[in-house]
Amino acid sequence: MPDYRVVIEYDGRGMVGWQRQKKGVSVQQSIEEALFKFCGEEIRIQGAGRTDAGVHALGQVANFSLQSLHKPHVVMNAVNYHLKPTSVVIISCEETDPEFNARFSATGRHYLYRIINRTAPLTVDYGLAWQFKRPLDHDAMHESAQLLVGRHDFTSFRAVACQAKSPLRTLEKLEVKRVGDEIQIGTSAQSFLHNQVRSMVGSLSLIGTGQWQKEDLLKALDAKDRQAAGPNAPPYGLYLIAVDYER
Amino acid sequence: MPDYRVVIEYDGRGMVGWQRQKKGVSVQQSIEEALFKFCGEEIRIQGAGRTDAGVHALGQVANFSLQSLHKPHVVMNAVNYHLKPTSVVIISCEETDPEFNARFSATGRHYLYRIINRTAPLTVDYGLAWQFKRPLDHDAMHESAQLLVGRHDFTSFRAVACQAKSPLRTLEKLEVKRVGDEIQIGTSAQSFLHNQVRSMVGSLSLIGTGQWQKEDLLKALDAKDRQAAGPNAPPYGLYLIAVDYER
Numbered sequence: 001m002p003d004y005r006v007v008i009e010y011d012g013r014g015m016v017g018w019q020r021q022k023k024g025v026s027v028q029q030s031i032e033e034a035l036f037k038f039c040g041e042e043i044r045i046q047g048a049g050r051t052d053a054g055v056h057a058l059g060q061v062a063n064f065s066l067q068s069l070h071k072p073h074v075v076m077n078a079v080n081y082h083l084k085p086t087s088v089v090i091i092s093c094e095e096t097d098p099e100f101n102a103r104f105s106a107t108g109r110h111y112l113y114r115i116i117n118r119t120a121p122l123t124v125d126y127g128l129a130w131q132f133k134r135p136l137d138h139d140a141m142h143e144s145a146q147l148l149v150g151r152h153d154f155t156s157f158r159a160v161a162c163q164a165k166s167p168l169r170t171l172e173k174l175e176v177k178r179v180g181d182e183i184q185i186g187t188s189a190q191s192f193l194h195n196q197v198r199s200m201v202g203s204l205s206l207i208g209t210g211q212w213q214k215e216d217l218l219k220a221l222d223a224k225d226r227q228a229a230g231p232n233a234p235p236y237g238l239y240l241i242a243v244d245y246e247r
Numbered sequence: 248m249p250d251y252r253v254v255i256e257y258d259g260r261g262m263v264g265w266q267r268q269k270k271g272v273s274v275q276q277s278i279e280e281a282l283f284k285f286c287g288e289e290i291r292i293q294g295a296g297r298t299d300a301g302v303h304a305l306g307q308v309a310n311f312s313l314q315s316l317h318k319p320h321v322v323m324n325a326v327n328y329h330l331k332p333t334s335v336v337i338i339s340c341e342e343t344d345p346e347f348n349a350r351f352s353a354t355g356r357h358y359l360y361r362i363i364n365r366t367a368p369l370t371v372d373y374g375l376a377w378q379f380k381r382p383l384d385h386d387a388m389h390e391s392a393q394l395l396v397g398r399h400d401f402t403s404f405r406a407v408a409c410q411a412k413s414p415l416r417t418l419e420k421l422e423v424k425r426v427g428d429e430i431q432i433g434t435s436a437q438s439f440l441h442n443q444v445r446s447m448v449g450s451l452s453l454i455g456t457g458q459w460q461k462e463d464l465l466k467a468l469d470a471k472d473r474q475a476a477g478p479n480a481p482p483y484g485l486y487l488i489a490v491d492y493e494r
Contacts, residue, residue: 011370056371080367089367120327120336123258124303128371 002069005096006076008047008060011087012236013127017053018060027051027088031062034082038075041067048102048243049109052195054235056128059091059110059242063102100245108172108244109192113185113201114237117178129182130201130237136208138183142176144207144214145185148200148221149174154193155224157203162194167224169193176204183208195232203230249316252343253323255294255307258334259483260374264300265307274298274335278309281329285322288314295349295490296356299442301482303375306338306357306489310349347492355419355491356439360432360448361484364425376429377448377484383455385430389423391454391461392432395447395468396421401440402471404450409441414471416440423451430455442479450477 008027016024028045035043045064051057066075076093083089099105114129116122117136122129148157148171155167173188185201203220206212212230220228255274263271275292282290292311298304313322323340330336346352361376363369364383369376395404395418402414420435432448450467453459459477467475 009367009370011373058371077366084368087370087373089370091365091367118338119324120256120338121331123256123334123336124305124375126258126334 001065001067001098003063003065003096003098003100004072004075005061005063005094005100005102006090007092008057008062009089009091010057010060011128012051012054012056013087015053015087017055018047018049018051024053025086027057027060030083030086030088031079031090034079035064035066037082038078039066039068039070046102048106049192049240050194051238051240052198052235055238055240056236057240060240061102061106061243061245063096063100065098102243105245106190106243107246108188108190109240110186110188110242110244111192111197112239112241113187113197113233114239115183115185115201115205115233116181117183118181127236130234132183132205132208134209136183136205137210138176138178138208140210140214141183141185141204141208144212144217145174145176145200145204147214147218152221153224154196154221156220156226156229157196157199158193158226159195159199160226164191164193167193169196174200197238198232198235199226199229201233201237205233206230248312248314248345250310250312250343250345250347251319251322252308252310252341252347252349253337254339255304255309256336256338257304257307259298259301259303260334262300262334264302265294265296265298271300272333274304274307277330277333277335278326278337281326282311282313284329285325286313286315286317293349295353296487298485298487299445299482302485302487303483304487307487308349308353308490308492310343310347312345349490352492353437353490354493355435355437356487357433357435357489357491358439358444359486359488360434360444360480361486362430362432362448362452362480363428364430365428374483377481379430379452379455381456383430383452384457385423385425385455387457387461388430388432388451388455391459391464392421392423392447392451394461394465399468400471401443401468403467403473403476404443404446405440405473406442407473411438411440414440416443421447444485445479445482446473446476448480448484452480453477
């Protein structure tokens, strides 16, 4: 029974997120149905990150087993053929060992959050970034962001519905930089809590406008209370860009 | 009678291009109608580049006069309000002198062409880049591209319908670089012929696959015949990114 590891890209607009839901089409379901059309097997795939509705991915990773052996590029091309006309594609596929689990073997997850900081509405980036009208001080955001780096109890930055057993996470990186009108927030950790990136970005936006000072962010973290942090930034600015595994 | 200079961004998908057409909605028409809704005046705007259907712009420039005086940010916000829900926005607006003409005062035009070089179909970049499946040698493309830089008769690289009096143009820059799967072709000139960028990119793609050698590109240029050059690259990979003016 061959095992495959795939890297998946998707446009989250119009999708209910990674996981199968009663209402609407999920990324997981799209791929599982395409696999069924390809080989007639009812496959369950395991993804590295359970992204929310509207969140995009440039490098989601998943694994699955098939009953029959096919060359990886055949699997990829066939699944992509059957995925049309959805907004999901497999961008690479390789055989892997049966122990590999996209979710539990992951040693790092990397997200990018895109803010377009301007008063004019978005055109080419519509649905692909968060338009933020008030001027944001990206240096202040970056400086404050460093307070969240390291091992902390991120209860204030997790969804109430978050199913993780522990609110402790080690944030490896939280970097804010500006490229013209665009503010890019890059963040890395072995794993994140549900809504953690979006709530961190929402809180950093309060720093950016000057509504919050550095101390307010620290107070929010220390409160260990979801109400203490800023609102979630919208999902459509968020991209799962890569997942790391040990060689 | 105040004169305004605006920078315009648009998503070319679903638009018939810059210029008014009998069929479909043009960028020019969208803005002129929004101006009419704002101030009740029937304005004709002059754009720096008459982009084709499907071509995008991040920094198109246009000018127009109004009968009544309004602060530039009021004009911009009102027009953007009336442009909804189209894919066109004004990203900056300033008063200018009456001699300024977005088309004839331009001293430089900068275009970017985006190719995503991979076998998987596009998701987030669908309609925003050219998906090219066969591997492209970007170094060979860049090296050959330098043959086109300088002052040449670009008859082989202009649309048959091109209305310019002379086929002579001075190409200031034609640079090809790769960022991961993406090949970015940046080009600059005071002005371009109709379809010049797309036909240069189409020809460079033949170099990239190895179908053409450097000499073939030179032969195409020397032929002064549209049939001698490669096919036009599709419009949706092309962006007008900026227009220069003397101080």
